[in-house]
Amino acid sequence: MIVSKEYMESIIDQNKRIDGRKFDEYRKIEVEYGISPKSAEGSARVKIGDTEVLAGIKMELGTPFSDKPDEGSIMVNVELIPMASSLFESGPPSINAIELARVTDRGIRESKALDFKKLCVREGEKVWLVFIDIYPINADGNLFDACYMAALAAIKDANFPVLEGDKINYKEKGKEKLPLTKMPISCTVWMIGEKFLVDPTQEEELASDARLSIVILENGKICAMQKGGSMALRAEEIFKMIDIAEEKTKEIRRYFK
């Protein structure tokens, strides 16, 4: 269903949403771990309403960056495959896919949730590279939060591969968990006209003017943000959005206990 922006704004102006939810209400969230246990080091499925995202972790050995010889790293990739929506096309990653991947990457990297030092095998020579591949398979809005949650759940599910010398032994499954030391949670707050809302459906997203993704740690500190959409925001609006995200991330956090 595609709803015109004018119609969507008129509904929102009456303090209503087309599916009857409150402005700060998420759809049903489901997190399932280990959806690809044979092949992936860690994997998860996250559903938010009809939006469904799969994420999986593969790990490879690589050489560290010269300025961080004792740290491994992560690589986040989002594929907006045409299976998920008639709005997506085959081909190289679109700018939307790249933004989703980079915002997810920053939330995990900048919060230092994953201890990169513990991904070091031999300083200056060998470190673990953690590939986080994210596939929305049904897109119905709010991919920012869904992709982020799927990535976090896949990391939570992941074990180190088994090493034999400097080679990975893929025949065995490791038992040691990845060093996930903190739980940064993401919430994206959207603006349609003058109103703030969370977890938009696809048609709400198409009618929106601005969004702000905010990643918040358990101690209340903010560790990543990204503003999207072409409408300018006033500072007090941004702080209002942060207040909403603070409340919502508390709720979302319980899915990652």
Place this chain on the structure above:
Amino acid sequence: MKYAKRNDGRKFNETRPITAEVGVIKNAVGSAKFQIGKTIAIAAVYGPNNVFPKFLQKPDRAILRCNYNMMAFSGSGDRVRPGTNRRGKEIGMVIEKAFENILDLSEFPKAAIDVFIELPQTDAGTRCAGICAASLALADAGFEMKDLVCAISCGLVGDQVVADLDYSEEAFEGGSVDIPIAMTPRNGEITLLQLDGEISKEDLKKAVEFGKEACLKIYEIQKQVLKAKYEETKQ
């Protein structure tokens, strides 16, 4: 080399456990999930769609486009690099051929029917699982079909003809032959056949027999899940 007993204890003509489900992708016109052992295939059908550039349009019929893709984390070894590759393109093409004759494409001149197959986890037999899922998704979408298409990979492991090889059998040190077969069970016609390896005519005959047997079993499962969807709707 002798292969006396299967790694997972199956009979030689026995497939791995199969589960299937239709209507798994809400945005798609039709969709299905097909799992055989640890291989999982999801298929979504979109269309009829417009075709651009226009010279690709067929004036008298729709074109069928199948896209086969392994998710980056779905391989048994290293990460699979995302994006198109030659293997995926070829598999997509042979899958198109497996369905072109089954669908009534003349119903939608100039249009395209798009089938997207994604694999979140693989343990050999991916193109066959993909075909089984695609067949269910096309039926779920309501396209007219002469029959469902069922597919299974049979072959030789060491000296033994088997049905539905898993990855450990494909990688058997005494050698293996992999023969993916797709057929329309009602008339027993074969719509996809590939083979890599070295095999005698007698063993090939036996493999095809195993394939037919397995396809009939898959056929029953496919019909059952399609019917189940409508029984659910009725209630």
